[in-house]
Amino acid sequence: MRLTGWGRKPVVDADMLAPRSISEVQIRCRQTPFRGIPRGNGRSYGDSALAPRVLSSRRLDRFLAFDAETGVLRCEAGVLLADILDVSVPRGWFLPATPGTKLISVGGAIASDVHGKSHHLEGCFSRHLERFSLMLADGETLECSRTQHADLFRATCGGMGLTGFILEASLRLKPIRSAYLRETTFKAENLDHALSLFSEHAGAPYSVAWIDCLATGPRLGRSLLMTGDFIDDGRLRAPVKSPLSVPFDVPGFALNRYSVAAFNALYYHRVRTAQRERMVHFDPFFYPLDGIGHWNRIYGKSGFTQYQFVVPREAGHGGIGAVLKRIVASKRGSFLAVLKTFGPANDNPLSFPMEGYTLALDFKLEPGLLPFLEELDRIVLDHGGRIYLTKDVRMSGDTFRAGYPRWEAFQELRRKYGADTTFRSLQSERLGL
Structure with missing residues (x-):
């Protein structure tokens, strides 16, 4: 099949x-x-x-x-x-x-x-x-x-x-004690402001920022930071809603830097005050895209890739800022751009997070994209970061080894249990595992 x-x-x-x-x-x-x-x-x-x-x-x-x-x-x-x-x-x-x-x-x-x-x-x-x-x-x-x-x-x-x-x-x-959360949205004027808001609200149980990856100049990295915490009202059920669905592949020309820029502007300005609070069910807070069936069709028949990277906390402003500037210069907009903060790394050799910031960006697969993503790889590695394997479809073996220095220990364990000759994917062969 x-x-x-x-x-x-x-x-x-x-x-x-x-x-x-x-x-x-x-x-x-x-x-x-x-x-x-x-x-x-x-x-x-x-x-x-x-x-x-x-x-x-x-x-x-x-x-x-x-x-x-x-x-x-x-x-x-x-x-x-x-x-x-x-x-x-x-x-x-x-x-x-x-x-x-x-x-x-x-x-x-x-x-x-x-x-x-x-x-x-x-x-x-x-x-x-x-x-x-x-x-x-x-x-x-x-x-x-x-x-x-x-x-x-x-x-x-x-x-x-x-x-x-x-x-x-x-x-x-x-x-x-509830299926609902108190969601607070903060409007960040630029990347500096967004990162300071993350620090200010580090105690919030949940936090995530949507970021406008096409904003330029003093507005570079303008964002909407959303924090959340479950409330205590005893409402553990909610009406089941039928999800929307994308019925066909959207034509490739419909998703371009102009349409993405227009969407970003509308989305950013939909929040009219510096801070907004509301009650939301857990579904739209945690899983907004799950409410849209076949949403990957938005990117057309050519498909898409999500480029997600993490950089250490001390390199957050420099690394994320450099990536955003390169995206602006390329005129390649990302329909979805999500910024989160990570706590300390764990002891799993190929686990992605490290203490710092992660940015996820969706790009339509089109001519010239792969060389552009290799440029972003160099920026990420220069700032001590790495790329998320679960989202990856094109990373080189060299980029993988530089971002995951414990890969040799992982491969040795695979040999120990006989997995190296049995469990293989297109990705593992591409990365040299």
Whole structure:
């Protein structure tokens, strides 16, 4: 079957195995050793879950146990975060670390060690992971946690599916007393102002900024910073709304620097005061794009890529400012530009976050884009940063090795468990893993 990532390029013809149970996975892989890459719901943007052979977890979608005293949920790897929220929120539980989409699998969340608007306080997904069961290259299954096979636990969290196939996992949820948050929006006049607002509101449980990547001069980096905190009103349910959907591929000419600039101006000026407060349901606060089905069609048939990087805190102004200036000079607008702050890095060798700032930018795939992104790579590396593997579709091996200095230890662990000759993706081969 033909498969792509969420960015819709590249396209591969793949043989996809989709077992219906954990026992079926184990039996089939012992009989015929698997060679390829695990895949969840296909929401990673690039080629990290693409290979000639793919082992899908989507039918492994069962809840196995829940402890209402501790909030520990045990489930199979194909369960979506959306499935968890549908069941847990009405009972007063939420995900402590969640990315900008809930349409990813638990296995994918572990493999990407996803982060969200709470990283500065709550860290990555792996911080709230108790343990998981991992099937190795030879079909053997190991229990992995911070005390059992800890090296494999750390390497799998952020390891992009290259250490084995996650069968099921246990994670801790956090208690909430409402499905609603108090959202406060601050209007930042430029990048300096935005970064100072992040510092001023560092204690907010959730924070994120939309940034106008085409603003110039003294307005460079003008932003809307949104902070949030769950309220305590007992409302744990909300009406279910049918999502909108993009019914067809938008023509390529419709998304250009003029349309992006017009959107950015309208979006920035929709907030008319320096500070605005409102109550919002968790869905539009955490997952605004999940309310638009097939939103990747906005970028047309050519597809798109999301370029996300992180730079250390001390290089935040210089690194982000240099990237924004280069985007302005190129006249390549990004329809979506999101700025967040990160807390300390964890001990997982390929986990993306480091203490500092991360900026995510969407670019339509078009002639000249890849050389331009290589220019941005050099700026990011010059400022001590790195690129997010889950969003990547074109990074070079040299850029990867410079940004992830512990890659050799990761590769050595793969050799130790026989994963280097078994679990491979288009991305891993491109990066030289």
